[in-house]
Amino acid sequence: MRFRTSAIRPIRQLSTSSRPPTSGLRINPDRLWETIHETCKWGSAHPYGKSPRETGMARLCLTDDDARVRQWFATEVEKLGCSLSTDQMGNMFARQSGSLKSSAPMIAMGSHLDTQPRGGRYDGILGVVAAVEVLRTMKESGFRTHYDVGVVNWTNEEGARFPKSMCSSGVWAGGIPIQKAWDLRDIHDSSVTLNSELERHGLLGSIPCDAKSGFQLGAHFELHIEQGPILQNTGRSIGIVQGAQGYRWLTFTVHGRDAHTGTTPLNARKDPLLAASRMIAVSNDIAKRHNALASTGVFKIPSNASTNTVASEVTFTLDIRHPQDDVVHAVQDECLKSFAEIASQDGQGVSFDWTLDTDSPAVQFDKGCVQSIQAAAENLVGPGKWMNMTSGAGHDSVYTSKHCPTAMIFVPCRDGVSHHPEEYCSPGDCALGAQALLESVVHYDQTKKDAEGA
Amino acid sequence: MRFRTSAIRPIRQLSTSSRPPTSGLRINPDRLWETIHETCKWGSAHPYGKSPRETGMARLCLTDDDARVRQWFATEVEKLGCSLSTDQMGNMFARQSGSLKSSAPMIAMGSHLDTQPRGGRYDGILGVVAAVEVLRTMKESGFRTHYDVGVVNWTNEEGARFPKSMCSSGVWAGGIPIQKAWDLRDIHDSSVTLNSELERHGLLGSIPCDAKSGFQLGAHFELHIEQGPILQNTGRSIGIVQGAQGYRWLTFTVHGRDAHTGTTPLNARKDPLLAASRMIAVSNDIAKRHNALASTGVFKIPSNASTNTVASEVTFTLDIRHPQDDVVHAVQDECLKSFAEIASQDGQGVSFDWTLDTDSPAVQFDKGCVQSIQAAAENLVGPGKWMNMTSGAGHDSVYTSKHCPTAMIFVPCRDGVSHHPEEYCSPGDCALGAQALLESVVHYDQTKKDAEGA
Structure with a gap:
């Protein structure tokens, strides 16, 4: 028994x-x-x-x-x-x-x-x-x-x-x-x-x-x-x-030009911190539309940063997750497209590159x-x-x-x-x-x- | 002569x-x-x-x-x-x-x-x-x-x-x-x-x-x-x-809650890095409308930050400038109003406080x-x-x-x-x-x- x-x-x-x-x-x-x-x-x-x-x-x-x-x-x-x-x-x-x-x-x-x-x-x-x-x-x-x-x-x-x-x-x-x-x-x-x-x-x-x-x-x-x-x-x-969930970890580096915040008009700047901020905001908007997760946990600027200097470079991570791999990929694709638009949006624009650090399928x-x-x-x-x-x-x-x-x-x-x-x-x-x-x-x-x- | x-x-x-x-x-x-x-x-x-x-x-x-x-x-x-x-x-x-x-x-x-x-x-x-x-x-x-x-x-x-x-x-x-x-x-x-x-x-x-x-x-x-x-x-x-120009230097500290990026739904988060990103983006939009300058030069997150953790706290500076003091004040006021809206926008919201570090009238x-x-x-x-x-x-x-x-x-x-x-x-x-x-x-x-x- x-x-x-x-x-x-x-x-x-x-x-x-x-x-x-x-x-x-x-x-x-x-x-x-x-x-x-x-x-x-x-x-x-x-x-x-x-x-x-x-x-x-x-x-x-x-x-x-x-x-x-x-x-x-x-x-x-x-x-x-x-x-x-x-x-x-x-x-x-x-x-x-x-x-x-x-x-x-x-x-x-x-x-x-x-x-x-x-x-x-x-x-x-x-x-x-x-x-x-x-x-x-x-x-x-x-x-x-x-x-x-x-x-x-x-x-x-x-x-x-x-x-x-x-x-x-x-x-x-x-x-x-x-x-x-x-x-x-x-x-x-x-x-x-x-x-x-x-x-x-x-x-x-x-x-x-x-x-x-x-x-x-x-x-x-x-x-x-x-x-x-x-x-x-x-x-x-x-x-x-x-x-x-499937997840992908990406690291973005946004390149601009350091400049004096008091003497450089907005339209003459290449401000990577501003661009990165817009990118992080839009990644969240995109993830919401897909019922997915997009998160930035790490945000780095050069150690010589100061209140009155536009940073020359910014690095941030993006962690995209969803139970379906095709949604993870769709969120990544839309982020890359939006980031490219943002890169040319303010002032003289910025450039960026990215690496895929982790790819963990669902x-x-x-x-x-x-x-x-x-x-x-x-x-x-x-x-x-x-x-x-x-x-x-x-x-x-x-x-x-x-x-x-x-x-x-x-x-x-x-x-x-x-x-x-x-x-x-x-x-x-x-x-x-x-x-x-x-x-x-x-x-x-x-x-x-x-x-x-x- | x-x-x-x-x-x-x-x-x-x-x-x-x-x-x-x-x-x-x-x-x-x-x-x-x-x-x-x-x-x-x-x-x-x-x-x-x-x-x-x-x-x-x-x-x-x-x-x-x-x-x-x-x-x-x-x-x-x-x-x-x-x-x-x-x-x-x-x-x-x-x-x-x-x-x-x-x-x-x-x-x-x-x-x-x-x-x-x-x-x-x-x-x-x-x-x-x-x-x-x-x-x-x-x-x-x-x-x-x-x-x-x-x-x-x-x-x-x-x-x-x-x-x-x-x-x-x-x-x-x-x-x-x-x-x-x-x-x-x-x-x-x-x-x-x-x-x-x-x-x-x-x-x-x-x-x-x-x-x-x-x-x-x-x-x-x-x-x-x-x-x-x-x-x-x-x-x-x-x-x-x-x-x-007149200028004011402010430091904002945004308080949230650290959380796992894989297990915490967006609507359950208090994400200060996301909120700070939206704040920086909007400060630029406000400055543009006033033909003023608003710049973030410093952005800090805790040293234990990681790709898969929502940061608990973010600090950033804001440098507002214009030849007229009343415009500097107007930009600051609009930023504070918008930041308050942003603080309640995502997930469970965040709180923030700020200090005025420098006030240099025109x-x-x-x-x-x-x-x-x-x-x-x-x-x-x-x-x-x-x-x-x-x-x-x-x-x-x-x-x-x-x-x-x-x-x-x-x-x-x-x-x-x-x-x-x-x-x-x-x-x-x-x-x-x-x-x-x-x-x-x-x-x-x-x-x-x-x-x-x-």
């Missing part, structure tokens, strides 16, 4: 739902919450309130604090009876055998334990700790999936210390050459590489970091905070992530994984409380989706704030996310068995 | 005019050109061509090079029979007695010998060297003005090393407290003050730096390169400066001085080759005008470029400017005598 309801301890009800879980299992919200914050003692930083838990995190990849939480992770999953494998990028794969003793690759729940230097307690952390909670719940209930399941802790998702985000899922997926990843240098100490830190902590495993020849995955479910305000603003508690997650999450969400919160979403940020799941069925679950975070010490996901939302993760994996496992007639 | 035409040596004709000068005197264009460039050996920097004279200048105030050119100046004016006075700010006043032996304050020709760190060979320098050439021409011709005439070299006009521009004419005029000026620190070495450098070079004179109790001036004529392109673009060779130069320059220009180049102008930049004359009749003569500089190594004024334009300076002073001196019946 798979649903051993008799084994369920009388734990606190999930506040967000009164429906019985399909699996018959209930995660333990208090244990989940305690584990999140207990493990955040490693890397706790940037207090913003009086409670010792009112802090952010600075657990940069492969620091001593990251090594300590990895040690905790290893101990915990081994206690739960998992086998633990570490690959050549330090990615940690905990595997729990299923009842079928199948050799099929495990159904994974994965995310990351590293943080930004001024990060919070939920980004990545929730996904790994909730996965451990799922295994704990299964174990204490005597519940076994058909196929092997497990947890992955991906190395250097943030790219904050070693500057390459989604670094080791990227190597695993074949998107980043391993030597390039190993050679990444600590941004604050160039004598230290990612490889040397893996060695120092004994995390340089022997298993190839490769989706095909290394540790293979049968599926990848990732629970993550939304990092945006949509769920909160629409009153939903679960986002079913259908894929990731990603569609796996229909089967999405259906499993949808079944879980429908059952847990009912219609109107979940919604389909597209991930705006990059995640390890973007890389895993290239090699195995993948989808993500989003839960709300307060005001959409992340990468900030005050990042916050409520105990109820953490618990709901973990329960949805459990249900999704159980549903996917069952569906797979039904389909394969195993 | 005042006009001793017999004394005029057969020197090269001024290329820009074939009319006989009213004064009967002709400055020596070659000597002027040689003196400009010979004295530029002190502080020569930033070569841009093969000739040793194809360089800019870095003769910062009260450096050893500035002390050397001041020593040259002192020697030259004493050779010409001038008495030399140095006041408590190191301002140097060379005085040549007139034929009337009047005790009236001298009619001065003034400018400055210090330069920007990446400056040129004409800004300020032309005004002082041309004044010396005027005295040389008068002396070799045996010509004497009725009233005393002379040259002023003002200290620290540029404010590049000790950060206060028009510093010592400002002290002289009572606009800047002397202690504040003395205490200005070298921007590269805070152990050095303007006062300590005056002492080191023996330039800390005993005469008060004060228009009333110190070295008084009866008038102030300043020859200067235009530092703008208007003369060149309109084919004129002399600008008769009627006054200086200045009207003296009608008598202007008429003397006009008479000189009309005679030297004829109608259609001179024009009335307003100075866009600040000059020592702005301060002297508060205490004595003042006006300025502008000559063209190539493409309006100044504060740049390639700043250039042709030999013909330098000579024409010096001749106009001579004629203006002679005309003013004669007019004064006629008026006073002396």
Whole structure:
């Protein structure tokens, strides 16, 4: 009997739902919450309130604090009876055998334990700790999936210390050459590489970091905070992530001529700062028309700038995003056309050039994984409380989706704030996310068995 | 006989005019050109061509090079029979007695010998060297003005090393407290003050730096390169400066909220960089409608800016100018109104505050001085080759005008470029400017005598 309801301890009800879980299992919200914050003692930083838990995190990849939480992770999953494998990028794969003793690759729940230097307690952390909670719940209930399941802790998702985000899922997926990843240098100490830190902590495993020849995955479910305000603003508690937006990052350099602001008539100027301002304004107008995103995060002028001098050159970035690649391209094309018009609009005109720094096409997650999450969400919160979403940020799941069925679950975070010490996901939302993760994996496992007639 | 035409040596004709000068005197264009460039050996920097004279200048105030050119100046004016006075700010006043032996304050020709760190060979320098050439021409011709005439070299006009521009004419005029000026620190070495450098070079004179109790001036004529392109673009060779524009410098700080560019919908953002861009664009539109100037020279975002983060705060400057103060105020008022609208335009809106950093009301130069320059220009180049102008930049004359009749003569500089190594004024334009300076002073001196019946 798979649903051993008799084994369920009388734990606190999930506040967000009164429906019985399909699996018959209930995660333990208090244990989940305690584990999140207990493990955040490693890397706790940037207090913003009086409670010792009112802090952010600075657990940069492969620091001593990251090594300590990895040690905790290893101990915990081994206690739960998992086998633990570490690959050549330090990615940690905990595997729990299923009842079928199948050799099929495990159904994974994965995310990351590293943080930004001024990060919070939920980004990545929730996904790994909730996965451990799922295994704990299964174990204490005597519940076994058909196929092997497990947890992955991906190395250097943030790219904050070693500057390459989604670094080791990227190597695993074949998107980043391993030597390039190993050679990444600590941004604050160039004598230290990612490889040397893996060695120092004994995390340089022997298993190839490769989706095909290394540790293979049968599926990848990732629970993550939304990092945006949509769920909160629409009153939903679960986002079913259908894929990731396509995005292109461009850098524009606008060339003009430095001139005295008091002695140079407007019609004699080549003012790149004015032109760049008009370009940024119009890029926003264009994005709005396409229901896309266009954002300028970086704006640089020469260091000798002064109030009474027209700058000679201005550089700014443009980040264009939309779930459909053709819309991303259309926004870019319209921006380039409008920018050319603006370049000749004021005074003697300016010139500009641009580079494409990043081209990340849109990603569609796996229909089967999405259906499993949808079944879980429908059952847990009912219609109107979940919604389909597209991930705006990059995640390890973007890389895993290239090699195995993948989808993500989003839960709300307060005001959409992340990468900030005050990042916050409520105990109820953490618990709901973990329960949805459990249900999704159980549903996917069952569906797979039904389909394969195993 | 005042006009001793017999004394005029057969020197090269001024290329820009074939009319006989009213004064009967002709400055020596070659000597002027040689003196400009010979004295530029002190502080020569930033070569841009093969000739040793194809360089800019870095003769910062009260450096050893500035002390050397001041020593040259002192020697030259004493050779010409001038008495030399140095006041408590190191301002140097060379005085040549007139034929009337009047005790009236001298009619001065003034400018400055210090330069920007990446400056040129004409800004300020032309005004002082041309004044010396005027005295040389008068002396070799045996010509004497009725009233005393002379040259002023003002200290620290540029404010590049000790950060206060028009510093010592400002002290002289009572606009800047002397202690504040003395205490200005070298921007590269805070152990050095303007006062300590005056002492080191023996330039800390005993005469008060004060228009009333110190070295008084009866008038102030300043020859200067235009530092703008208007003369060149309109084919004129002399600008008769009627006054200086009013200007106000404001700094705006726009407050928003940092957010992930991939996960934050446009309508959920508080994007200060976008708002600032729209503000800068609209300030230009408003200035155009008023035929005024509005310029943003400085634009700052936090140092942790990144392509995929909406900045939390943006700071930018706004420099508004017009010859009439009421127009400057109208532009400011319209900008503030439009900025308030823009602040609520996108997403969740932004807030902003602002400071008024500089308020420099418009200045009207003296009608008598202007008429003397006009008479000189009309005679030297004829109608259609001179024009009335307003100075866009600040000059020592702005301060002297508060205490004595003042006006300025502008000559063209190539493409309006100044504060740049390639700043250039042709030999013909330098000579024409010096001749106009001579004629203006002679005309003013004669007019004064006629008026006073002396």
